[in-house]
Amino acid sequence: MKHLSTRFSIVKRSMGHSAVDKASYISRSVLHSEYDGMDYRPKYHEDLVHSEISLPENAPEKYKDRETLWNSVELAEKGKKAQLARMLKASLPNEWTYEMAVETVRDYVDRNFVSQGMCADWAVHDSVNAEGQRNLHIHVLLTMRPLTQDGKWGAKQRKVYTLDENGNKIRSWNGKGYKCTTEFTTDWNDRKKGKQWRKDLADTINTVNERLGIGGHWEYRSFKELGIERELTVHLGSGAGALERKGMHSDRGNINRKIMEQNSYLENAENEYKEAVKKVDKLRNAVSVEATENKNEILELIGRIAGEKGRLVLPVVSGKHLRRIRNREALQSHEKAAAFIKAGKIGSFEMLAQFMAGKEQEWQELDEKWKALSDRLERLEGMLKMYAEYEPCWKVYSGSMELKGFAKLKYDRQHKADLERFPEVKRRMEALLEKGEKLAPQKWRAEIKSIKKDMESLHPERARTATELAYAEVVGYNKSNFDREEANRARQRQRQADRTKKRGQEPSL
Numbered sequence: 001m002k003h004l005s006t007r008f009s010i011v012k013r014s015m016g017h018s019a020v021d022k023a024s025y026i027s028r029s030v031l032h033s034e035y036d037g038m039d040y041r042p043k044y045h046e047d048l049v050h051s052e053i054s055l056p057e058n059a060p061e062k063y064k065d066r067e068t069l070w071n072s073v074e075l076a077e078k079g080k081k082a083q084l085a086r087m088l089k090a091s092l093p094n095e096w097t098y099e100m101a102v103e104t105v106r107d108y109v110d111r112n113f114v115s116q117g118m119c120a121d122w123a124v125h126d127s128v129n130a131e132g133q134r135n136l137h138i139h140v141l142l143t144m145r146p147l148t149q150d151g152k153w154g155a156k157q158r159k160v161y162t163l164d165e166n167g168n169k170i171r172s173w174n175g176k177g178y179k180c181t182t183e184f185t186t187d188w189n190d191r192k193k194g195k196q197w198r199k200d201l202a203d204t205i206n207t208v209n210e211r212l213g214i215g216g217h218w219e220y221r222s223f224k225e226l227g228i229e230r231e232l233t234v235h236l237g238s239g240a241g242a243l244e245r246k247g248m249h250s251d252r253g254n255i256n257r258k259i260m261e262q263n264s265y266l267e268n269a270e271n272e273y274k275e276a277v278k279k280v281d282k283l284r285n286a287v288s289v290e291a292t293e294n295k296n297e298i299l300e301l302i303g304r305i306a307g308e309k310g311r312l313v314l315p316v317v318s319g320k321h322l323r324r325i326r327n328r329e330a331l332q333s334h335e336k337a338a339a340f341i342k343a344g345k346i347g348s349f350e351m352l353a354q355f356m357a358g359k360e361q362e363w364q365e366l367d368e369k370w371k372a373l374s375d376r377l378e379r380l381e382g383m384l385k386m387y388a389e390y391e392p393c394w395k396v397y398s399g400s401m402e403l404k405g406f407a408k409l410k411y412d413r414q415h416k417a418d419l420e421r422f423p424e425v426k427r428r429m430e431a432l433l434e435k436g437e438k439l440a441p442q443k444w445r446a447e448i449k450s451i452k453k454d455m456e457s458l459h460p461e462r463a464r465t466a467t468e469l470a471y472a473e474v475v476g477y478n479k480s481n482f483d484r485e486e487a488n489r490a491r492q493r494q495r496q497a498d499r500t501k502k503r504g505q506e507p508s509l
Contacts, residue, residue, distance in 0.1 A: 004202045004220045005091040008194050011141075014081040019070045019141070022087060026123040026139035027051040031067045035074040049136075049316055049323075050102045051123040054114045060151040063119060070121070073143055076153040083156075086188070088140040090201055095214050096136060098124065098323035105138050108204050112197050118188065119143040126328070132311045134329055146186050157182045195220075212326075297348055298341050298475060305478055306334035315477035321363070321469040331474050340471040349479055356472045359465060366462045370455065377451045380444045383432050387441050390429040393422040 011017045020033035024040035028048040032039050053064055063069040073084060092101055101124050109120045121141040128134050146154040161169045162179040169178040187193065202220035209216070305312060311332040315322060322331065330336055346352050396418040403411050412419060433439070 002216050002218050004198060004205070004218050005137075006198050006201065007087075007089045008197075009087045010083050011085040011087060012081070012083055013077065013079070017084065019073050019084040020067070022085065022141055023066050023070045023121050026121065026125075026141055027066055028123075029066065031070070033074065034071045046313075047125045047127040047316055049098045049124040049126050051121075052102075052106065054106065054109050054120045054122065056114050056117050056119065056147065058117075058147050058149055058151055059119055066121060069119060069143075070141075072153070073145070076145060083144055086142040086144055088138070088142070088197070090138050090140075092124070092136045092138060093205060093209060093214060093218075094134045094136050094329065095212070095326050096208070097326050098126070100208065100212070100326075101136060101138075104204060104208055108201060109140060112200055113140070113142055116188065117146050117186070119147075126314070126316050128311075128314075128332075132329075132332065134332075142188075144188065155185055158185055296341065298346060298352065298479075299338055301479060301482060302334050302338050302341070302475070305482060312337055312474055312478050313481055315473060319470065319473050319477070321466050322473055324466045325470045331470055337471060337475055340468070341475070344468075349476070352472060352476060356469065356476070359469050359472070363462075363465050363469060366458065366465060370458060370462060373451050373455050373458070377448060377455070379432075380448050380451070384441060384444055384448070386429050386432055387439065387444075390425050391441075393418045393425045397422045 011019050011022050018033055018036065018038075018040070020031050020035070021038075021040045024031040024042055028042045028045040028051070030039060030041050053066060053069065055063055063072070070085075077084060092105075096104070105122060105124060109122050113120045119142070123139050124136070125139065126134060126136045145156055148154045159180045160183050162181070164170050171177075172179050198220040202218045205218045209218070302312070312334060314328060314332060322328065325331060341352075344355055346355055396415045400408060400412055400415070400419060429439075
C-alpha cells in the first residue's frame with residue numbers, strides 16, 4: 001500500500017504571495033506581473049514534463065495565455081489580504097510514462113475542477129532527490145472566483161439579509177444598515193472538497209495502475225483514519241527547503257529527520273537502504289573499471305558521471321522517446337546504460353549519432369504501421385458502437401414496414417420512441433460509412449480481432465526500439481550536460497585565477 005501525498009494551500013497576498021509567481025514556478029516560464037511590476041523567473045526548469053491551462057466553457061479564450069490569466073486574477077483582487085488562488089501538489093506513480101501522466105492528469109483536472117467552473121493551470125514535474133529517488137508529481141493552480149456567463153470574474157461571497165416574518169429586511173441595532181450574513185457563492189472552500197479531490201485522485205491512480213498491470217494500492221486516507229501509528233512529516237516551506245538544499249539544517253528539517261528516523265525504525269527500512277547503497281557503489285566501480293579496460297569514450301564518460309553523481313541525468317524536457325518509457329529509473333542506471341552501449345557495440349559518440357539515426361528510421365516505420373492500425377481500429381470500434389444504437393431501431397422500423405392497418409398502428413404506438421429516433425440514427429450510421437461501403441458488423445468484429453493481434457505482435461518491437469532510442473537520448477544528453485558543467489568549472493577556475501593574480505598585483509600599503 002502506498003499513501004497518496006497531497007498538499008492543498010492558498011496563495012495569499014497577505015503572506016507576500018503572487019499568483020503570477022506561482023504560475024511561473026509550476027510552468028517553469030518567465031512571467032511579468034502587472035500588479036507589482038516584477039518579472040518572475042523560475043530557478044529550475046529541468047524537471048518540467050508538461051504544462052497546460054484548462055478552462056471552463058465560459059472562460060475567455062485569452063486566458064489560454066498564462067500571463068494574461070493570472071494578471072487578470074491579480075488585478076481583480078483589490079484587498080491587501082486577498083486570497084488569489086488555490087494550489088495542489090500531489091504525487092504520481094513513478095512507473096507511469098510521461099504521456100500516461102499527462103493524459104490522466106488532464107482528465108482528473110477537467111472532472112474535478114474545470115467542470116465546476118475553475119480555471120486550472122497545471123504541470124507535471126519529474127524531479128530526483130539526493131539519493132537518486134525519482135518523484136513524478138503534479139502542481140495545479142486554481143482560480144478562486146467564479147466566472148460569470150459573459151466571462152467576467154464574479155464574487156466569492158454574497159450578502160444574505162435576515163428577514164422578519166413578513167419577508168422584510170431587519171434593521172441592525174445601530175440603525176445604519178440591515179442585519180445580514182455572508183455566504184460563499186461556490187462550494188469550492190468546503191473542507192469536504194479536499195477529501196473528495198484526494199479520494200478521486202487515488203481512485204484514478206488505482207484504476208490506471210490496474211489497467212497497466214502495476215501492483216500496489218494507493219490510499220487517500222490518513223494514517224490516523226486507517227489506525228496506523230505513524231507520525232507525518234511537516235511541510236518545509238520555501239525558506240527551510242532552500243536551507244536544506246544548501247546542506248544547512250533548519251528547525252523544520254530537524255523535526256522531519258527525527259520523524260523519519262522513527263518511521264524508518266518502525267518499517268525496518270534502514271538495512272534495506274544500506275544494502276542498496278552498497279549495491280550502487282559496487283555497480284559504479286564495475287562500470288568505471290570496465291570503461292578503463294575497454295577505452296570506450298562513452299563508457300568512460302558514464303563511469304565519470306557515475307563516480308560524481310551515482311546516476312545519469314534525465315533530459316526531461318527534450319526527451320522525445322523518454323516520454324514513452326515507464327521505468328525511467330532504469331534509464332538512469334549507469335550499469336544498464338553501459339550494457340546498452342556494449343550490446344550495440346557503440347564505441348564513440350559519432351557511432352551513437354549514427355545508431356540513433358538508423359533507429360529513428362526504424363521507429364518511424366513502426367510508428368506509421370501502428371498509427372494505421374490504431375486509426376483503423378478506432379474507426380471500426382466507432383462504427384460498431386454506432387451500429388449498437390442503429391440495430392434495435394432498424395429492427396423496429398423493419399417490423400413496422402411488414403405490417404398494415406390496425407396492427408401497424410398498434411405496433412407504431414408501442415414503438416413510437418424507436419421509430420422517431422430511427423431517421424436520426426440512420427443518418428449518423430450512414431455518415432460513418434465510406435462511399436459504397438455496406439453494413440457488415442460481423443466482418444468488422446473479425447477485422448478488429450485481427451488488428452488487435454497485429455498490434456500485439458508489433459508492440460514488443462516498437463517498445464524495444466523506443467527503449468533503445470531513450471537510452472541513446474539519455475547518454476547523448478549526459479554528454480552535453482557533462483561538457484557544459486566542465487566548461488562552467490573551467491570558467492570558475494579562470495575567474496579565481498584572475499582574482500588571485502589581481503590581488504597579487506595590488507600595491508601594499
